[in-house]
Amino acid sequence: MTPPDIDRILRDSVESQPGPDAGLIEAISRGIVPGVRPVRPMMSSWRLSAILVPGSVGLALPVSMLVGQYGLRALSGFQAALIFSELAVLLWLASRALFAEMVPASPRLTSPARLATWAALALMAVFFELFPDRSATDFVHRGLGCLTMGLIVAAPAGALSALWLRRGLVLHATAAGAAAGLMGALAGIFALELHCPFLQPPHLLWHVLVIPAAALAGAGIGRIRRSSRG
Amino acid sequence: MLPDDPLETLMAGYQQGDGASTRAVIERLSPPLYRFFLAQVRSRRHADDLLQETWLRIHQARHTYRPGQPLLPWVYAIARHIRIDHYRRSLRWEAREVQVETFPDPPAPEPRASGADLAAILGELPESQREVLLMLKVSGMTLEEVARATSSSVGSVKQKAHRAYLKLRGVLKGYGA
Numbered sequence: 001m002t003p004p005d006i007d008r009i010l011r012d013s014v015e016s017q018p019g020p021d022a023g024l025i026e027a028i029s030r031g032i033v034p035g036v037r038p039v040r041p042m043m044s045s046w047r048l049s050a051i052l053v054p055g056s057v058g059l060a061l062p063v064s065m066l067v068g069q070y071g072l073r074a075l076s077g078f079q080a081a082l083i084f085s086e087l088a089v090l091l092w093l094a095s096r097a098l099f100a101e102m103v104p105a106s107p108r109l110t111s112p113a114r115l116a117t118w119a120a121l122a123l124m125a126v127f128f129e130l131f132p133d134r135s136a137t138d139f140v141h142r143g144l145g146c147l148t149m150g151l152i153v154a155a156p157a158g159a160l161s162a163l164w165l166r167r168g169l170v171l172h173a174t175a176a177g178a179a180a181g182l183m184g185a186l187a188g189i190f191a192l193e194l195h196c197p198f199l200q201p202p203h204l205l206w207h208v209l210v211i212p213a214a215a216l217a218g219a220g221i222g223r224i225r226r227s228s229r230g
Numbered sequence: 231m232l233p234d235d236p237l238e239t240l241m242a243g244y245q246q247g248d249g250a251s252t253r254a255v256i257e258r259l260s261p262p263l264y265r266f267f268l269a270q271v272r273s274r275r276h277a278d279d280l281l282q283e284t285w286l287r288i289h290q291a292r293h294t295y296r297p298g299q300p301l302l303p304w305v306y307a308i309a310r311h312i313r314i315d316h317y318r319r320s321l322r323w324e325a326r327e328v329q330v331e332t333f334p335d336p337p338a339p340e341p342r343a344s345g346a347d348l349a350a351i352l353g354e355l356p357e358s359q360r361e362v363l364l365m366l367k368v369s370g371m372t373l374e375e376v377a378r379a380t381s382s383s384v385g386s387v388k389q390k391a392h393r394a395y396l397k398l399r400g401v402l403k404g405y406g407a
Contacts, residue, residue: 001399009402010367013348020264024278028285029256038247039293103294104307105378169291171311 042168045099045106052095052161053088056187059157064194067149074197079130086126087190090119094182098161101176102168112179116215119182120208123189127204136202143206146196150188150210158184158218173226174219181218185211237301245292256285262369263309265348269364270313272349280316284309302371303378310361310379354401359394362387 064072072080097115100108109115161180170176188210196207235251237258243251263284268277287308295304348368352360365376373391377384 001402003395006395006398006402007367010348010351010363013351014265014368017265017268017348018274019261020278020281024281025257025260028260028282029253032256032285032289033249033252036244036247036249036252036289039245041245041297042294044296103296103304104291104311105299105303105381106296107378108381169287169294169308171307 042103045096048099048164049092049095052098052164052183053091055160056091056157056183057088057190059160060153060187060191060194063153063191067195069194070197071192071199072194074199075193082126082130083193084190086122087186087193090122091183091186091190094119094179094186098165098176098179098183099168101170101172101179102165104169104171112175112182112215113219116178116182116185116211119186120211123208123211124201124205127201127208131199131201131204133200134202135200137200139202142198142203143209146192146198146203146206147209147213149195150185150192150207151213152188153191154181154184154188154210154214156184157187158214162218162221170222173222175222177218177220177222177225178215179218180222181214181216182211184218185214188214238298241292241295241301242297245295245297259305260285263305265368266306266309266364267313269349269352269368270360271316272353276316280309280312283316284312287312300375300378302369303375306365306369306371306376306379307381351398351401355394355397359390359397362390363394363398366391 075083093109093115094112096109097112100106101112110118158180161183162177165176165180189207192207192210196203198204235254237255240251240255240258244255260281264277264281267280268274271277271280284305288305291308295301352363355363362376362380365371365379366373371379373384373387377387380387
């Protein structure tokens with residue numbers, strides 16, 4: 001049996017399948033058509049990114065100014081340019097992932113979970129390349145402080161992203177939560193790089209840990225919300 | 231707008247609040263959507279419910295359709311999600327059902343049209359392959375459109391379709407070429 005034979009059988013089967021009752025289609029039309037009002041199509045992913053990326057940076061900046069921008073002072077111009085431009089690119093990619101979760105069938109570069117993994121690896125690669133000092137003084141105490149601060153910034157930034165999600169149609173709540181968490185995490189890391197003067201990769205691992213922590217928290221919240229809706 | 235206009239044009243009219251376009255979109259998309267559901271749930275009552283639920287969701291989310299983009303992937307992304315939700319709900323109901331000593335008589339089979347039963351043929355396939363084949367063959371979507379509707383790559387859709395054909399070759403021997 002050849003593929004055209006299979007096609008023919010499938011085509012015959014489709015044609016012999018019953019369609020919906022005319023009454024059902026009429027009932028659906030009657031339910032929708034009289035109340036149909038104009039709606040404004042959702043903004044493009046570019047416009048959403050143009051709002052969300054500066055918005056996330058705008059949240060990280062005042063926090064870092066409040067606690068002191070010691071990290072920015074410790075970085076050379078090249079290091080600062082490389083780290084912050086990488087974070088900006090990652091924020092842009094995360095905002096695209098968020099948009100993909102808001103609009104059914106929109107092009108998807110990759111899943112939020114995979115993007116979070118790549119983002120963490122890319123940041124660690126840059127940190128290891130830029131900073132040769134591998135010492136780990138006061139590893140846990142300093143690290144926990146930075147992780148906490150990163151998550152404190154990530155929480156409102158992620159919540160704002162989640163608010164944007166409500167404007168769309170979320171089909172995969174877990175993935176959408178992870179995307180919002182990733183947006184928040186990157187805003188948190190942005191604030192940390194401005195604030196934290198410890199430039200040893202073992203310590204910077206704590207900064208990057210904000211990504212899995214916030215993305216997992218977002219995914220978990222999304223999953224709970226989906227379950228609660230039944 | 232005319233009912234024969236491209237679906238994307240009619241959908242733009244729906245977004246602008248045009249009743250005739252809205253009705254035309256419903257009338258043109260309901261039959262393939264219904265068959266998409268019927269071939270998977272194998273019950274007219276459930277297919278009716280799923281179709282109504284899909285239109286409710288499409289109506290609520292019509293602002294998320296981006297004018298100029300192909301409409302079918304957007305519609306089927308919503309439809310497949312509703313079908314998956316229905317499947318999950320039915321699993322939960324089954325888990326909660328109380329076991330009884332004797333089973334009631336099974337309901338009489340629903341009237342079926344002549345020809346090979348699509349649901350029976352596709353029932354031999356795994357869920358993901360069946361879904362891809364339905365979109366390609368029942369809804370007439372392209373590989374790219376199916377890839378967008380299922381959030382996967384064209385290569386993955388091709389692979390699923392290829393595997394489905396290999397399996398169907400064995401299943402359909404009885405129907406003759």
